Amino acid sequence: MNMPNPTTPGVSIEELPKLPNSIALVETAVPVFIGYTERKPSEDNVTSAPDYKPSKISSLLDFEKKFGSAKMESITLKDTDAGITVLEPKAKFLMYHSLQMYFANGGGACYIVSVGDYNAPQVEKNLLESGLNLINNIKEPLLLIFPDAVSLNSPNDFHALYNTAIAKAESAGESKNMFALLDTYYGNSTTKIGNLTAVESFRNTVNSSSYAAAYFPHLKTVLNYHFDEKITPVSHLDTQNQPVGIANGVTLESLKTANSSLYNQIKELLKSLKVVLPPSSAIAGVYGRIDNTRGVWKAPANVSLNYVTAPTEKISDEEQSGLNIDDEGKSINAIRNFTGKGTLVWGARTLDGKDKKEDEKDNEWKYIHVRRYYNMLKQSISIALNEKFINQPHVIHTWLRAKAMIENFLNQQWIDGALAGNSPKEAYKVEVKSGGTDIMDVKIEVALVRPAEFIVLNFSHKL
Secondary structure, X not given: OOOOOOOOOOOOOOOOXXXXXXXXXXOOOXXXXXXXXXXXXXXXXXXXXXXXXXXXXXXXXXXXXXXXXXXXXXEEEEEEOOEEEEOOOXXXXXXXXXXXXXXXXXOOOEEEEEEEOOOOOOOOHHHXXXXXXXXXXXXXXXXXXXXXXXXXXXXXXXXXXXHHHHHHHHHHHHHHOEEEEEOOOOOOOOOOOOOHHHHHHHHHHOOOOOOEEEEEOOEEEEEEOEOOOOOOEEEEEOOOOXXXXXXXXXXXXXXXXXXXXXXXXXXXXXXXXXXXXXXXXXXXXXXXXXXXXXXXXXXXXXXXXXXXXXXXXXXXXXXXXXXXXXXXXXXXXEEEEEOOOEEEEOOOEOOXXXXXXXXXXXXXXXXXXXXXXXXXXXXXXXXXXXHHHOOOOOOHHHXXXXXXXXXXXXXXXXXXXXXXXXXXXXXXXXXXXXXXXXXXXXXXXXXXXXXXXXXXXXXXXXX
């Protein structure tokens, strides 16, 4: 070690660092939204060729600059015995509104993968799946979300897409830390009622996995659909569904002068139409909110949802019991409305939700926060080992440094409340030893808050 080189007589003091290397926590809730946007991103957003790579955004304004806004929906009036009404738009492209929900519920920076624009005649499963091939180079942990999946033409395509996403998350493992957020299939109309049958269909076809979680039902939001008064022609159907109403074929703006009374009536009716969305985007925001305020080890449940007036289904205690417990372990997390509390996320299980495994041991992976916290621990420690101990001497001094670094990290986790136990000895145990030529074996046991028994992490690190 080089000693100080003093330039004047006297005593020189050199401070030597004694603290072990530190481990930085990796991000835990960085969603990637795969779907359709108004436009594809490009360098100047006007003349350059589209860029099909994932684009990271930090706000809704950032998204609007790169990808545009919501699709302008069509306006359809219908004569009834009670007067004129406006039919609910059959919105196919939900990316923009989904991001509104995501940011409103606590979401932060995220990735957008645009696989098409609003000129597409329909949502295509193959294009949504292709988006999964574009995220391989993203190093951050990812939540996989498909806002437009509910607009696929068939439940078979919908469930096949989710099985592909689950396989992607599982193949990435803890090293890449992916987790899929899944919805249930309502078809192109997301406003249908009485869709508990969608849960049965989901369970019959979507694979079991601790790397995914599903939520039910869809959400009635405070968001408005987007309409273009100057361009979009009005369809006006009579009581026999014939397009012969007085406003048929004209734009809303033209009615403003031609028939101001009808114009004002339609405007009020349009304001009453609120967007109905699948819950995955709002749930992603909740994950981010809980991770940042409480910690990834806290279950993302018993949490209120912003911008939501009510779920599309009223779920009873008995129905929730059926959603929560499934013979195959495919738990569906309920979203329920409670008087005085609003709309709450009322479940925190993965799609591997069996209470007991075949060997009759408790299944620690049935809880979302256990899977995600375990992935975070393993990835954080693995990155630190790779950064600080590559090409280090394969001697006991190196092993002790690695052990001290990991123990210091886990001790802070225990202090923060992430690990169970009355003392550090009850919360974690670290062993570092030789695993052969140039291999350092690391074994870590941690007692998670739920369940309390130890989970073992093993590493083999080439020096």
